[in-house]
Amino acid sequence: MSNIESLKRICTQTRRDILRMVHGAKSGHPGGALGATEYFVALFHEILHYDSKNFQMQGKNEDLFFLSNGHLSAVLYSTLARVGYFSIDELKTFRRLNSRLQGHPSPHEGLPGIRIASGSLGQGMSVAIGSAQAKKLSKDPFLIYSLHGDGELNEGQNWEAILYAGAKKVDNYITTIDYNSQQIDGSTESVMPLGDLKAKFEAFGWYVLQERQGNKLEQVIHSLKVAKTQSGKGKPIVLILHTDMGHGVDFMSGTHHWHGKAPNDEQLEKALFQLPETLGDYSL
Numbered sequence: 001m002s003n004i005e006s007l008k009r010i011c012t013q014t015r016r017d018i019l020r021m022v023h024g025a026k027s028g029h030p031g032g033a034l035g036a037t038e039y040f041v042a043l044f045h046e047i048l049h050y051d052s053k054n055f056q057m058q059g060k061n062e063d064l065f066f067l068s069n070g071h072l073s074a075v076l077y078s079t080l081a082r083v084g085y086f087s088i089d090e091l092k093t094f095r096r097l098n099s100r101l102q103g104h105p106s107p108h109e110g111l112p113g114i115r116i117a118s119g120s121l122g123q124g125m126s127v128a129i130g131s132a133q134a135k136k137l138s139k140d141p142f143l144i145y146s147l148h149g150d151g152e153l154n155e156g157q158n159w160e161a162i163l164y165a166g167a168k169k170v171d172n173y174i175t176t177i178d179y180n181s182q183q184i185d186g187s188t189e190s191v192m193p194l195g196d197l198k199a200k201f202e203a204f205g206w207y208v209l210q211e212r213q214g215n216k217l218e219q220v221i222h223s224l225k226v227a228k229t230q231s232g233k234g235k236p237i238v239l240i241l242h243t244d245m246g247h248g249v250d251f252m253s254g255t256h257h258w259h260g261k262a263p264n265d266e267q268l269e270k271a272l273f274q275l276p277e278t279l280g281d282y283s284l
Contacts, residue, residue: 008217009278010082011041015248016275017078017091023268025095028103031258032149033075035180035215035243039147040079042220047228049142052084055112063142064131066116068124069149069178070104071260076113077101082279085113122155124148125175129165129236132173143231146175151183154192165236166205174227174237179214180245182256197240207235214243249274 014037022028044050048063067076074094081088086100093099100109104119116127128146135142152158165173177197181188188194201208207230213219220241227237245259246252249271263271 004218004221007041007045010045011037011217012248012275013277013279014041014075014078014082016272016277017081018074019249019263019268019271019275021074021077021091021094021101022262023265024092025103026262027095027260028074028262029071029260030074030263031182031245031252031256031260032069032178032180033072034249034252035245035247036072036075036147036178037247038215038217038220039176039178039241039243040075042217042224043145044079044083046221047224048145052080052113055085057107057115059115059131060138060140061142064115064128064144066124066128066131066144066146067105067118068128068146069121069152070118070124072147072149072178073101073103073105076105080113086111121149121152122157125158125161125165128173128175129161129170132165132170133168135172136170142172143228144173146173148175148177149183150177150179150181150188150194150197151191153177153194153197154183162201162204162206169205169234170236171230171232171234174224174231174239176239176241178243179240180243182245182254182259184256184259186256201238201240205235207233207237208240209238210240210242212242214241215247 015034018033022030050062094101095103100111105114106117107114124146128144132144185191198208211223223239227239230237252258
């Protein structure tokens, strides 16, 4: 089996994890998590340099990732578990009382792989830029990565951070916008149109990549690798990744209705049927 086929199987299993976690908790945000699965698998299995067995909060001498749109926690938790940060069996505790796997990630329980709380939207880019500048000051050659929702760009703090990163030439930073054109109240076009996002980032001094195949694993890996080649060239880097909210499950695909809604028993069974088990599942 080729490596890309193996990673595609991980994508399928990750989607199974997401659905079962949200169903088990009877709450959560499956749509965006399903849509961003290829990004997380590509990033953690092909791009990032890290040591999942020896997590250290400072992140010295390794790449760091910050999830800004924290409601996508289910895909982050599944990914962290399946690359060895903590036990896969812990996924069954998602959003339960006293669990480390809260609905929005938080470091206060000492969860490996989590460095910031990201329940409030719009803050992650500021933290990521600060971390990138800290690495430069300490002559740490590794990179900072972050993920943000398209609807999250309605938050003004993002644009202050975007302006700052371009002005200060924070070129050891690669951010990705998960552009699925959906947010909690409807389409991004109906709620708050983003306009020409590429032109906006370029006007703020960023190097911009667009990938319209955000659910094609090979394309996501390629785009992230291209983004990495642009580091150290005087500009922060952004990948505008066009994805399909709810990807992999036909009745969840392309609609905001599954932004924050848990499937019932029948819906879970139907969804899992479309995603055949590939790696050995856990039991809730």
